[in-house]
Amino acid sequence: MTARVLVVDDLEPNVKLLEAKLRAEYFDVIGAYSGQEAIDLAMREKPDIILLDVMMPGMDGFEACRILKNDPETMHIPVVMVTALDQQADRVAGLEAGADDFLTKPVEDLALFARVRSLTRLKMMTDELRARHATGKDLGVVGSIDPDSDASEARIFLIDDNEDQASRLMTSIGDGNHQVIHEIDPEVALGRARLGDFDLIIINLSIEAMDPLRLCSSIRSFEETRLTPILGVVRVGDTRKLVRALDIGVNDYVTRPVDRNELSARIATQLRRKRYVDQLRSSFQVSLEMAVTDQLTGLYNRRYLASHLSAMFDRAFWTGRPLAVMVIDIDHFKSVNDVHGHDTGDRVLQEFADRITNSIRGIDLACRYGGEEFLIAMPDTDLAFASVVAERLRQEVASSKFKLNSGRDELGVTVSIGLASTEDSSEEDTAQKLIKRADEALYEAKNGGRNRVIKSAA
Template sequence: MTARVLVVDDLEPNVKLLEAKLRAEYFDVLGAYSGQEALDIASQEKPDIILLDVMMPGMDGFETCRKLKANPETMHIPVVMVTALDQQADRIVGLEAGADDFLTKPVEDLALFARVRSLTRLKMMTDELRARYATGKDLGIVGNIDPDAGADEARIFLIDDNDEQAARMISTLGVEAHHVTHESDPEVALNRAREGDFDLILVNMSIEAMDPLRLCSSIRSFEETRLTPILAIVRHGDTRKLVRALDIGVNDYVTRPVDKNELTARVTTQLRRKRYVDQLRSSFQVSLEMAVTDQLTGLYNRRYLASHLSAMFDRAYWTGRPLSVMILDIDHFKEVNDSHGHDVGDRVLKEFAERISNSIRGIDLACRYGGEEFLIAMPDTDLSFASVVAERLRQEIASQKFHLNAGRDELTVTVSIGLASTENGPEDDSAQKLIKRADEALYTAKTGGRNRVIQSAA
């Protein structure tokens, strides 16, 4: 895996040394020699990861990291502090500033490269979601994202077969801050992880009942937990296991003996990133739904119909089962708008769509075809059964008045419906021809007096 790495240090030899090591591993390297230069390059070049020294004149690494994480354009870029500072207090300050890791010089190359690869993988996944989010935001479909929104009590799952250690860990995490679930049996833990919808999973890498690396690999392979962050608890100096864990997909780690402040900072970072990614995924889902649904009625739109009706038609052709289509048109809808206003017209369209949704099956496809026209595609449905459904819907629309102005006023609405089916289609039938036949039947219903159901001619 290649990535663009920004190395920040006020001493040029340190930058050149790291650059040489990283280039030997096929990373693309950028250099910066001050905090401000790092901010400028990060904003312009959008590196995949930043290796940041702490002790720099002017703006130190802590302040640089805070500014990187405060900027919406760079907040998602992972930051690893690589410094000669070796005090626990410095490590905690760095993590609380937003750093993803804090490595003390001299750093083992194996551990550094594993951390860079691990964080780069996470960054690339986030980049894809960010690109989709940016498209939705440009179109005005989604709003701004706030990673700190909804920072309520998190659901944390602790997997540790040492009950005494687990009790200390739960106490360290703080039962008031988070809801912690503990499981000592790794086999049981796998099932509970899939079913629990947890925000974070902590794994003791000294578990004896199962290979902890295999446990983490299994958690990462399940669809339900593929994106759930995993924080490993490793013995100090166990670099081999740590490197393997990061390569498998573990997001972060804390070493024993566990410092409460460091654990809190790392847990906070993972939960904040999860909220950010969850919001990105949610906005993408909203963008998809907005792209294929009609904003007023909530039914699918014509774009969705175009892509799915052909597939429904092909299935009907290959299985030999009929596909029926009905097109519905609200009678004299222009008069509703002219007499009562477009707001009333919109409410009629919304309630009309709700009645359609309540009258069809789960396998049917209902969409707003345009204006006051709606289309329902009914797979595995012959013309006679479709006629029964259409007539029932027509009667329901005509008999149940539409309520306006909080129920103070009532409006009678009728609908004309045209039906067509693959049963009576030509040999060279197609989805578009099926729609055309239903539309012709609708035209006959409209010209024949409205408020009626007409089947297409064979």
């Protein structure tokens, strides 16, 4: 896979060397020679990943990374610090500044390319969610996202058949006030991972009871854990296994012997990214629901009906199973608004929608069709059965008054219902013609005195 990489180093030969190596792997490379230039280019060019040196005059890499990670426009761009600094304190400082990884020169090309590909895949997934969130934000249906707003206790699943090492890891992780669940058997761990709703999975990549890479691959393939971050614990110098793990989908790694501060920093990074992605996915779901549902009643809206009723009609045509459509109108609803006010009218619409929801099956499609008009599409339903459902709904509405003002007041309401079915449809029939026949039956019910159910003629 290709990606746009921003390489930052105050020494031009270092930039040119990395640029040559990355271009040989078909990456698109941009060069920057200071921290400020890196920030400006990141804002303007929106790279897929940033390889950032630490020791630069003026603004060093730590400060540049903090600025990038604190800006909503660039916080999602992965940052890998590539530097000659080799002290553990420097590595932890880089990770705490927000870096996604900290590689010490000289870096093995294989490991570097694997890390770039791994982080780029994550960024591309995040970009898609960010685009959907931006659309929802432009429409005013979702707000801003703050990955630090819900930094509550996390559930961490540790898979390690070395009990001594697992005990040390659990002690280190426990200092972060997280809930840690340990499993020694990797076969059992597969089932627990799917059911546990974990925020992070840590795997010892040296377990012996099962191929650890196959374990990582299986966890990544499950729908329930496809997006759960995985942190691998790997031996120093085991580059081959690390590269394979990153290619399989392991998000991050820590080398043994494990430094407690580095482990905490890497866990914090993964949990923060997961919160960010979870909020993006949640905002997309909200946007999607608001795009296809009526905000007042919670039923589907006319836009959703238009896209799904045709498919239901085609299925009825090809399978020969009938599709019934019910159009419902609340009688004299204008007088409800005029006499009792629009707030009362809204409450009546909401309660009526609840009654519809309680009267239909899971396979039925209910939507708010207009102001006080509702439509129910009932697949695999003939006109006789639809008539029974419609009559039951009509009687329930007429006999049970609507509660208002927290139950202090009551209001009697009736409905008129028109029915149509595909039972006698011709090849020229369409979903819209089916609705029109149900609509004509509804008008017949209203003209005939209201509070009744009328079936359309064939």
